[in-house]
Amino acid sequence: MTEPAFRYIGRKRRPKEDRRFVAGAGRFVADLALPDMLHVALVASPYPAARIRAIDTGAALALPGVRAVLTGEDLAQATDALLSGLDIPKVRRFPLAVGRARYVGEWVAAVVAETRAIAEDAAELVDVDYEPLPFVIDPEAALLPDAPLVHPEHGSNLLYRRTFTWGAVAQDFAAAEHSLSFRARWHRSATVPIETFGVIASWDAQARLLDVWASIQMPKYPDQLARALRLPGNAVRVHFDVDVGGAYGVKRGIKHSVLAGYLACKLGAPVRLIEDRLENMRGGDAHGPDRIFDVAVAFTGEGVVRSLRLRALDDAGAYAGRAPLQLGKPVGAIVGPYRIASVEYEAISVTTNKTVQEAVRGFGQSPTNFALETMMDRVACALGIDRVELRRRNLIARDEFPYTIPSGSTYDSGDYHAVLAKALDAVGYDALVARRAAARAAGKLAGIGIACCLEPSGGNSAFEPLFNPKNETTTWMESCSVKVDLSGTITAAMATSSSGQGHETLVATVIGEVLERDPETIRVVHSDSLAALPSNSAVGSRMAIMLGGAAAGAARALKATLLAIAAHNLGADTAVLDWREGGVRLSADPSRALSWEALVEIAHRKFHLLPPGMAPGLQAMHVWEVPTGGGLPSADGRIQMYPCYAFEAHVVYAELDRDTGQVALGTYVIGHDCGTMINPDIVHGMTYGGAAHGIGAALYERFRYDANGQLVSGSFMDYLIPSAHEVPNITIVDHYTPSPLTAFGQKGSGEAGYLGAPAALASAVNDALATLGLGVAELPMSASALGELLAATARPEEKAP
Amino acid sequence: MSEHDVTLTVNGRRRRARVPARLTLVDFLREHLRLTGTHAGCEHGVCGACSVLLDGRPVRSCLIFAVQAQGAEITTVEGLAPEPGALSVLQDSFCEAHGLQCGFCTPGMLIAAEALLRTTLSPSEAEIRDAIGGNLCRCTGYKQIVDAVRLAAERLRGSNLAGAGHD
Structure with missing residues (x-):
């Protein structure tokens, strides 16, 4: 699909925020x-x-x-x-x-x-x-009858358990030619920002x-x-x-x-x-999902996946804030990008004597994507079908959108086949396969990772009523207000803080687009909470959609006001007026026009020239409900979780060192489709960064506890965040499928990269290990873990005498 | 807690203070001089957010005490720009390439890159990655930071004024 021409959206523009940060003039709380x-x-x-x-x-x-x-x-x-x-x-x-x-x-x-x-x-x-x-650290042990209770008053270490059945799971399993099952483990890691x-x-x-x-x-x-x-x-x-x-x-x-x-x-x-760093990592209550997946899948001899049983046991730590809901959000993309007819999902949250879990990028989606993609690789392996081909046989096709999955969410749009094809083209897939063959012939453990993952976006909070029927939250609105002052300059106010997503750039670009005013001249401020309109903050890959939509709504309201002023003063209907960079003229007679400055002057000073009943000044606000939101879940737990679905296809080459177990990444391409990008540099930056974060979760990062219940990775010496040495030069290939639900066709992208990288790296490492008949389904795949696996299975002649 | 006099030059300005022996340089810069551009990320010498130039070399200001900087020339991120309100070529290149997101590691990245560009204006990608390899960034995945440093080197080479905008 050809991208529509925008004046400012999608073009290379410097983010407004960057200048203060490079000058050392950011205003962080510790400052x-x-x-x-x-x-x-x-x-x-x-x-x-x-x-x-x-x-x-x-x-x-x-x-x-x-x-x-x-x-x-x-x-x-x-x-x-x-x-x-x-x-x-x-x-x-x-x-x-x-x-x-x-x-x-x-x-x-x-x-x-x-x-x-x-x-x-x-x-x-x-x-x-x-x-x-007595204490308990292991989430499965916590569910045993004699386990020490973390909260004796609660009477159990079980915080939440529900089995959802969507579709004819038992029949689909009974009818399928093949099935397989496995366990996958996502150990505890988090986002660990550099600022505590x-x-x-x-x-x-x-x-x-x-x-x-x-x-x-x-x-x-x-x-x-x-x-x-x-x-x-x-x-x-x-x-x-x-x-x-x-x-x-x-x-x-x-x-x-x-x-x-x-x-x-x-x-x-x-x-x-x-917080100092130890407080942040130990007592800051900011650990991420800690999850055991038990997966069973039913499929045909051609590799068509029919049904899925997914059990997710998650360790929330010692208290339950919002973290257990991270088992709920993946319900909205429980089949990934695939056509799977029926699903059983058992979600279990337990409490243990570990640091409290908090929301982490993707809100449980990245671990789930890892489980799903491991499943696709195993089906391919079981049938001897190429892993790319297997995915092609199951990916939802372009002409099937909008596509409703068994758990009740409708995917808005996408072209998964095209994005995967683009990624494979960009990586030079045949050449990469040849490179892997050459490396293997030279005795190396080489593998190629493939992952196709969704990024549900537009952050709604439908998992709240899904997991707690007493909670009837069905809106997760976002707001923006815009005003034009007497001098004609524009100031917009957003109602939450930012942490690197470039919201000021987003708002200025969107308003500039609607009003045809240079975003450079538009100031965006962060209101305090008493001055602010309702907000649900920058979570769930929502701000391009929700704040962008709110800003567009406010700007459109302002534009309508200005057009009405112009119509009144030009004696013409708004239908026969043209908007040109904030000025208005008659389509049929451009000499009859009112400039932006003249219109602003009327609004602020000349009440006698305003249309009857119009308030003076130039201001508008827009509070936007999440598109597709507003509904409560059905009795069987079907719900539209998030409105928009971005897609990413990862292809990565990796080699394992037989002696050290270290994984070195080579070529890495991500095909990415998040609809219209408001600012491509910002989207790409978050995608690179998300992938780096995913590389950390896949290979290095783990909050590890010893048998005494002590956290033994409470510093950057033992909780390893990838540096510029570990993160390869990733290539992003963009694709464009607009969302029909948003102001400019945009989808979310704040979790991009992270939602696919762990799955892709697991795929690559397993592809390499398969040459030895080995496999791993536990993240992080640390050098010590892989080294032990390799050492334990070293060929007899390689073993020390 | 014993206190000591310390005299040092920060961003070209001579500073004297009486400080506790245990005061780190990063806390001295931030809390005493109110130069808050230098950030404390881990306070154990790994993340690099607190990097400053000490006599031209990048150091972790969380790992040295203020009194150890006696007589030293310190450059912080606030000292990179040629004049107030302006940006150095390196800083401007970070904006152009969007070599940052949240901005928290950025001052340390700039210091690391500044130190590199003072030694070479033709760094290879490996050299750039080495130079910033001791600085952790959680937002960017480093790609646009590498691009920014490469762009700055190109611009500085092209300017025929090697070191333009540098002190």
């Missing part, structure tokens, strides 16, 4: 300094489970410069428990442990002092009397207003903060003009913020809590 600001350090539990018998704060309080030591018992009296995504009222979570610590690193007390250094000194003087208790989470809270006792600056990316954060602090919603003002140093899902420091907010109110001074 802010308020007068008389106090600093928080945390006392963390050294035990995975322990009763807190007593906390002696005397020595800490005696240290000069210390202002307060707060314990969980005190905090729990004064605040309400943090919100859970599930209906589990007995699993109560507060910012500080109350009576019982449930994981290593859990905050037990908070020390407030005049400097961070003093606070840390004093934290070491807090004497906590613990009684260690931070928050500053300041209470104005006269105005009764709590000002909050935070490194936040969280839906309904101001509301949750106010509720936990028992304040009216309009007594909390979150400043969204704070630059967020990377988030990708996890920057949801609600417990940090409630703690800082409470302390600010109590002490009457601004309070700052900035």
